Amino acid sequence: MTDKKERYAALSRKIDLEFLGYEADMLGRSPKFLFAKAGEIAAMCFVYNRLTEYMLDGKFSGETENLLRCEEPLQTVCKLWEKEVLQLCTKAFEQALPSLNKMIEEG
16 A cells, blocks of 8 residues: 555554444443443543544554554554553652642641
8 A cells, every 4th residue: 555545544444443343342241341441441432533533634654554564553552552641640640649748738
């Protein structure tokens, strides 16, 4: 594939199919399972929507080819994104605890 639109279309189909499979799997699960997976489900939905937006807005450059090579591009990006978010949230949480102590001490 050499045309940018063709690559985007192929990636869009691949991501859509992966998301539909994920969604179908989740729809067959128990409420208890879904509750336990709420964070993962939110991450998958977020990443799916962002990837779709990026393709519609033409924001990808060399990533398209790499994502097309992935067996599960949505899952791949989701795992990377979750790792980045966890690092940012952990740092923010660690900064929040001293703020909480200070707030309690000041009354």
